Amino acid sequence: xxxxxxxxxxxxxxxGTFELFGQEIVExxxxxxxxxxxxxxxxxxxxxxxxxxxxxxxxxxLPLPVDQQIQYALAIFVCISMLWTFGALPLPVTxxxxxxxxxxxxxxxxxxxxxxxADPVVYLLMGGLILAxxxxxxxxxxxxxxxxxxxxxxxxxxxxxxxxLVAAVLSMWISNTATVALLIPVVLGLASxxxxxxGRLSVLFLLGIGIGSAIGGMATVxxxxxNAVASSLLATRLAEDGMxxxxxxxxxxxxxxxxxxxxxAWFLLLKVFPVKIKSLDISSVxxxxxxxxxxxxxxxxxxxxxxxxxxxxxxxANIGEMLGFPASFMSATIVAxxxxxxxxxxxxxxxxxxxxxxxxxxxxIGAGLAxxxxxxxxxxxxxxxxxxxxxxxxxxxLVIMLIIAxxxxxxxxxxxxxxxxxxLAPVLIGMSSVxxxxxxxxxxxxxxxxxLSFMTPIGTPPFTLxxxxxxxxxxxIAIGGxxxxxxxxxxxxxxxxxxxxxxxx
Amino acid sequence: xxxxxxxAGKFGVRVIKQLRKNPKLEIIxxxxxxxxxxxxxxxxxxxxxxxxxxxxNFDEVVQKVRPDFVVLARTLQxxxxxxxxxxxxxxxxxxxxxxxxxxxxxxxxxxxL
Numbered sequence: 086x087x088x089x090x091x092x093x094x095x096x097x098x099x100x101g102t103f104e105l106f107g108q109e110i111v112e113x114x115x116x117x118x119x120x121x122x123x124x125x126x127x128x129x130x131x132x133x134x135x136x137x138x139x140x141x142x143x144x145x146x147l148p149l150p151v152d153q154q155i156q157y158a159l160a161i162f163v164c165i166s167m168l169w170t171f172g173a174l175p176l177p178v179t180x181x182x183x184x185x186x187x188x189x190x191x192x193x194x195x196x197x198x199x200x201x202x203a204d205p206v207v208y209l210l211m212g213g214l215i216l217a218x219x220x221x222x223x224x225x226x227x228x229x230x231x232x233x234x235x236x237x238x239x240x241x242x243x244x245x246x247x248x249x250l251v252a253a254v255l256s257m258w259i260s261n262t263a264t265v266a267l268l269i270p271v272v273l274g275l276a277s278x279x280x281x282x283x284g285r286l287s288v289l290f291l292l293g294i295g296i297g298s299a300i301g302g303m304a305t306v307x308x309x310x311x312n313a314v315a316s317s318l319l320a321t322r323l324a325e326d327g328m329x330x331x332x333x334x335x336x337x338x339x340x341x342x343x344x345x346x347x348x349x350a351w352f353l354l355l356k357v358f359p360v361k362i363k364s365l366d367i368s369s370v371x372x373x374x375x376x377x378x379x380x381x382x383x384x385x386x387x388x389x390x391x392x393x394x395x396x397x398x399x400x401x402a403n404i405g406e407m408l409g410f411p412a413s414f415m416s417a418t419i420v421a422x423x424x425x426x427x428x429x430x431x432x433x434x435x436x437x438x439x440x441x442x443x444x445x446x447x448x449x450i451g452a453g454l455a456x457x458x459x460x461x462x463x464x465x466x467x468x469x470x471x472x473x474x475x476x477x478x479x480x481x482x483l484v485i486m487l488i489i490a491x492x493x494x495x496x497x498x499x500x501x502x503x504x505x506x507x508x509l510a511p512v513l514i515g516m517s518s519v520x521x522x523x524x525x526x527x528x529x530x531x532x533x534x535x536x537l538s539f540m541t542p543i544g545t546p547p548f549t550l551x552x553x554x555x556x557x558x559x560x561x562i563a564i565g566g567x568x569x570x571x572x573x574x575x576x577x578x579x580x581x582x583x584x585x586x587x588x589x590x
Numbered sequence: 591x592x593x594x595x596x597x598a599g600k601f602g603v604r605v606i607k608q609l610r611k612n613p614k615l616e617i618i619x620x621x622x623x624x625x626x627x628x629x630x631x632x633x634x635x636x637x638x639x640x641x642x643x644x645x646x647n648f649d650e651v652v653q654k655v656r657p658d659f660v661v662l663a664r665t666l667q668x669x670x671x672x673x674x675x676x677x678x679x680x681x682x683x684x685x686x687x688x689x690x691x692x693x694x695x696x697x698x699x700x701x702x703l
Binding site: 221263265267269270271276278283369373550555556 | 644684688690
């Protein structure tokens with residue numbers, strides 16, 4: 086597929102096809118993938134399903150020079166990582182295998198293996214997704230999108246920024262994919278008014294909303310699932326030292342990083358995908374906003390529940406303390422669950438609406454947390470950390486953070502962001518203990534960088550959706566994504582380093 | 591009277607058959623596929639406009655065809671995009687945007703036929 090931008094240089098290394106998560110991809114790949122891609126689908130699937138279990142068996146029976154518990158946990162880690170990477174089984178099904186293996190190998194009892202599936206962060210994210218559904222159902226998201234875009238005027242650079250801002254703001258609270266699904270028809274409608282430039286402008290706008298949504302999702306714990314995984318594992322680790330890690334703590338680093346990245350990404354996209362046209366008539370947006378009229382009852386109820394919820398997420402702990410409530414009553418999770426109950430009690434939503442939520446994500450998060458705890462308890466996380474440290478011995482912490490960022494981005498471009506965070510975060514917590522550094526330095530870099538997965542169409546569902554429009558080519562995504570990702574990595578690493586070193590988070 | 595039917599899949603076939611009952615209607619069909627269901631069944635010899643009609647090219651198609659009204663005859667299943675995450679939301683949003691055109695646009699639901 087060729088986008089509207091002419092190829093400047095042929096990508097000589099694009100030689101093979103491979104399938105991940107059911108999406109056939111052509112990537113910078115060695116001849117192995119070319120060979121693999123030519124095999125019948127059934128053979129491919131059998132290999133992808135068998136290999137992880139062969140690895141599990143081998144790692145179980147081979148005499149490795151480590152404690153037996155560590156060996157078993159490593160075997161599970163490798164098997165689950167391979168299954169999540171290859172996508173031979175649906176991600177949530179692989180997630181169910183985690184407690185099965187953890188109990189089979191005696192690392193956890195049944196209850197211990199299943200407790201992470203009911204972690205507070207799972208319910209926090211559930212609350213966020215149900216709130217988001219109310220946004221979608223009553224069109225609050227559309228109104229917000231049109232309001233912001235109409236305020237910025239018709240210059241192309243301003244329109245792009247407004248779309249990226251809308252995508253970012255919505256993604257902080259609702260799913261990144263839902264945000265992109267909402268905005269694609271709107272941006273294409275506006276780009277269609279650009280005459281001969283409409284192809285180029287569509288690419289610019291589509292990449293803008295994709296990148297904007299990914300960046301916006303970094304700002305809050307509820308913004309995207311990997312944040313929830315990283316935040317929960319970090320909270321557990323910090324609790325061991327008598328410290329707390331809350332919804333607001335994540336926002337303290339997530340929000341400024343997200344806003345800084347948004348501006349940089351906007352600037353870079355305008356440079357990488359220049360358009361000749363300078364402005365567009367956005368009267369259709371203003372007209373649409375006008376036609377929406379005043380806030381509907383549904384919108385008012387949604388906002389009437391959402392805004393106090395956000396306020397309580399931020400200052401709820403202080404209010405609870407003042408009013409003498411039990412300490413955890415005003416925790417972000419309990420506030421979210423309270424909001425959900427009110428949404429249904431006020432008939433803002435009915436249960437049919439809740440059925441449309443991606444419930445599978447909760448299994449993946451639970452599995453990630455269970456795997457993380459299994460690695461910690463068995464000592465496998467510490468062992469892997471020691472091996473990594475032996476490789477990075479003598480490196481400055483900033484260099485180690487850059488390496489972690491690079492690994493996180495690379496993995497998340499080819500596999501689920503949540504799974505990437507679930508696999509890396511426990512190891513990084515172990516690594517921070519061995520290095521004697523603040524775990525926030527390593528876990529936050531990983532947690533934030535896994536969202537920078539916009540170099541491939543399979544990096545994140547929003548990019549799969551953007552690619553599926555047929556307007557943006559793989560090359561556009563690779564070029565746009567790469568140009569934004571490299572400076573973004575540097576910014577994330579620097580922001581985390583500065584914020585943690587100066588005690589701002 | 592010119593009618594632009596967007597979609598010539600299984601659902602489009604039913605819409606075209608219904609519209610043909612009125613001989614005064616001139617039916618123009620748009621579909622991205624070369625041999626969609628309507629062509630395969632011999633209902634129409636070929637697709638008039640081979641394009642995936644979205645908000646990006648809708649005005650262009652309408653200007654070319656100059657229909658009196660447009661019928662959106664695509665079910666969610668006709669959209670390959672529904673395989674992607676949140677694809678349904680995307681499709682619904684796209685249909686909603688298309689109905690805002692200055693030309694009357696009738697999104698037909700399967701319940702109608």
